Amino acid sequence: MQITLAQLDFIIGDFEGNTSKILTAVAEAKKVGSELICFSELSICGYPPRDFLEFEDFIRRCKLALEQIATHSHDIGIVLGVPVVNPQPEGKDLYNSAVFLYEGKILHTYHKCLLPTYDVFDEYRYFEPGNEFKIVEFKGKRIAITICEDIWNIGNENPLYINCPMDVLILQNPDFVLNLSASPFAWNHSVNRLNILRTNVERYKVPFFYVNQVGAQTEILFDGGSVVMSADAKVWDEMPYFESCVRHYQLAQVTSSQGPGEQVKDKITLIRQALVCGIKGYFEKLGLKKAILGLSGGIDSALTCALAVEALGAENVRGVMMPSSFSSGHSVDDAVSLAKNLGIRYDIVPIKSVYEPYLDLLNPLFEGKPFDVTEENIQARNRGMILMALSNKWGYILLNTTNKSEMAVGYGTLYGDMCGGLSVLGDVYKMEVYALAENINKEMELIPQNTISKPPSAELRPGQKDSDSLPPYPLLDEILYEYIELRQGPGDIIANGFDEATVRRVLKLVNTNEFKRHQTAPVLRVSSKAFGMGRRMPIVGKYLS
């Protein structure tokens, strides 16, 4: 039996476009003689559809698309993901289902049993868990169909769940397993995914065909990396990351021979690819092409710019240098070198002529109070306004350049440097920013060395350095990682050898700056715990604050 796996990039709710992509892959599979083609989870509407699932009209359109696709299943089995209405009066209205189409009809339907409801996932908000576990017979083969999380509770060892669908399905002696996934990227997730698949295959001794969605859905990035694993728990093939891909596999070959195997996984390279995919996907899905960003001469904006050029092309990226009287001499020079290295258009727009009128206007209302964070923020907001004005006039999207370390501790100005339609580095710690810059410079120096080596500064008052107000980044990043990713409390972090006062100060900064993060752009998620929909915190509270 020849099986086609289609790792595709869908647009949420774009039924026409998604159906067309699905039918193109079906046509290709037919052409090369496949008997079965499998798509990713909720492929008809794209994943995650979020509260669109609560609209009957949306569900009706899913059904219409399914019916249209069914008419193309006369000589091929098509397995795809679609929300299906729960016919029972009790329980949630929908199932997250895989439908097996053949000969124009629905041959089999499987409902997802394990519904991730943590981090960025909200599946129990919408779906009733399935509780029927039947294999489907097709052309003499017995196929177990599962959806994403269903294979993540092997032998009930995942504490989140109390069921293990595969433990039931295996009793019916399947010849192989299909898994339809929409499993988002995190830099350490592709390794986890292979481990989970390996543990499954070691337990159940049948080949697995795992199809993942690919592409960016605003903040959530899907890396693809679909996997075929042979019954001896070897990776027979792993599809590329961050690329649409349709491949065909001979079941007999998968069970008998060695395949191309898995891809290289390097943390920083993966993050770079993910960010490029995130920028590209955001623009493509909005039907826009051009980005603008402020270039301070610092490393965050330099890296964001280099990634934007990689994603959109130099001709679609425009940089703006906005020096003030507090800017050091090298700031504009470094930013100009970067722009020249990358070959982008840039403009130098000093903010003095818009900054000073604010002081003149507001000074009477400041009633003699000294220069403080207010004046710093005015400068940052002058810059935000200039960028937004150019963005509005020319139809650019403003890219936000704030990194995760700054966003965590609130080191940024709301409506100033925190402006932008998309936060490129909001899930990238400062030390990872450096590593990405080095990665980009590997072949040739695109990001000026001075940008990398000078001490970070917001340059909003004379001689300011980040280290005046924050612990050194290597230390800060470690404390943040323990608190944000590992969810350690202050006691645990201090016990790990960090200075108590520093730990308490950092945690307090994180918790009291939730209000700023509430108002920032969506953050491209590359870690297992990003700011945004995956981390839901009270804005007003008194815990560690």
Place this chain on the structure above:
Amino acid sequence: MQITLAQLDFIIGDFEGNTSKILTAVAEAKKVGSELICFSELSICGYPPRDFLEFEDFIRRCKLALEQIATHSHDIGIVLGVPVVNPQPEGKDLYNSAVFLYEGKILHTYHKCLLPTYDVFDEYRYFEPGNEFKIVEFKGKRIAITICEDIWNIGNENPLYINCPMDVLILQNPDFVLNLSASPFAWNHSVNRLNILRTNVERYKVPFFYVNQVGAQTEILFDGGSVVMSADAKVWDEMPYFESCVRHYQLAQVTSSQGPGEQVKDKITLIRQALVCGIKGYFEKLGLKKAILGLSGGIDSALTCALAVEALGAENVRGVMMPSSFSSGHSVDDAVSLAKNLGIRYDIVPIKSVYEPYLDLLNPLFEGKPFDVTEENIQARNRGMILMALSNKWGYILLNTTNKSEMAVGYGTLYGDMCGGLSVLGDVYKMEVYALAENINKEMELIPQNTISKPPSAELRPGQKDSDSLPPYPLLDEILYEYIELRQGPGDIIANGFDEATVRRVLKLVNTNEFKRHQTAPVLRVSSKAFGMGRRMPIVGKYLS
């Protein structure tokens, strides 16, 4: 038996403060001879604690607080809400529990069974559903303890769930039912709540003691309105809305006599109280006092200002008029009248001197393109910046004045009039804004009549009116209500008699402006479907857009 119900306002994670509030109520209950006191859901940590629940340190502190409170239970039964660790390896880590303390020990623990996971609720993200339904015997009485949603699936008629805890508990012949709730306000919810209680009592024929949390948790407002319902399904007492309240009830009296009964419920009055509670709670919980806002002379800022004065006092509210060359003569006059009526400090800060330098600076980069939304946005952002500068310099919180109709269709400037720490009217449709203004003016004209009667305008270009770009508000609001609250699709709304082109245009505006709402302040929730955590939409999609 005398029973005390404590309807209190907790701060999320403020273990010391919450414990102290609980112990004060316990002392009062003891003093008046109560044998039992009952608090609201998750009273120890406050509801909703959100992802703080994922921190072991947070759970440990809940347990410590519980132990401390237990030492005060020697001569009174104390029932309160607390997250309890699930001892099983399978399933979620925690239960959402009610603990019955007596004689310094835990007499009984009940785990919530029905976990709301819709709208603003995420309970299945954290909690394993309880599946043990046992009444507790205390001083000769048999008590059924339930938590919030547990009583919202009477006889399994709520399609969300497949269990009905009360159907099991009633078999054990309880003398009365306690319900610990954290049930958020929506203007039509207090009626729903009484209906649900009534249906329960009619089915189970025992008195219900229902204790609700009170107070604002950023966007989610808890109205209290705790209820004692006698076994003949009459409201024996309903506690006040939006006020902390501790009251004592004789069980015998509740079963034999008539109580004070329920409160009057008027939609607009309730919304007004809710918004005042929301503003007050936000400031109090942040430990801040003073608000600033822009006064345009229009009705949204006028209403926001009046509500702020009601919540914080005139001495704590400051208004800023920021006329431009496009402002009509009456704008400043109307705003000044309002400020004088309310007795607040105000300043007039014309934006010309900061607006024109932007044009001078940016015109070369605009390359002769005509005046468009860019210049409109610059003005709105000039104003946002002035307000934020004053907010920074003086430690005010900027109140956002955008209403729900504008927020829905994206009729506002990001980083301009959409600035602010808290959105007061973001869940109030324009026609409700008018009704609230009339309500406030009932006793005396605080909001100038001209502000109410003039046609709404953003005044960002000559002669501009809202109706130039939007359908008339009475029509717009109805379409928005059908789409947002009722989740009707375009077909249904058109079938209800609305013009097709208008419907499609409005729905498209709603869906394509999700990116703006992603970056706005938390919205005080007064309807059953507010923007924010209760409405989770893809930012980039192609559904109805």
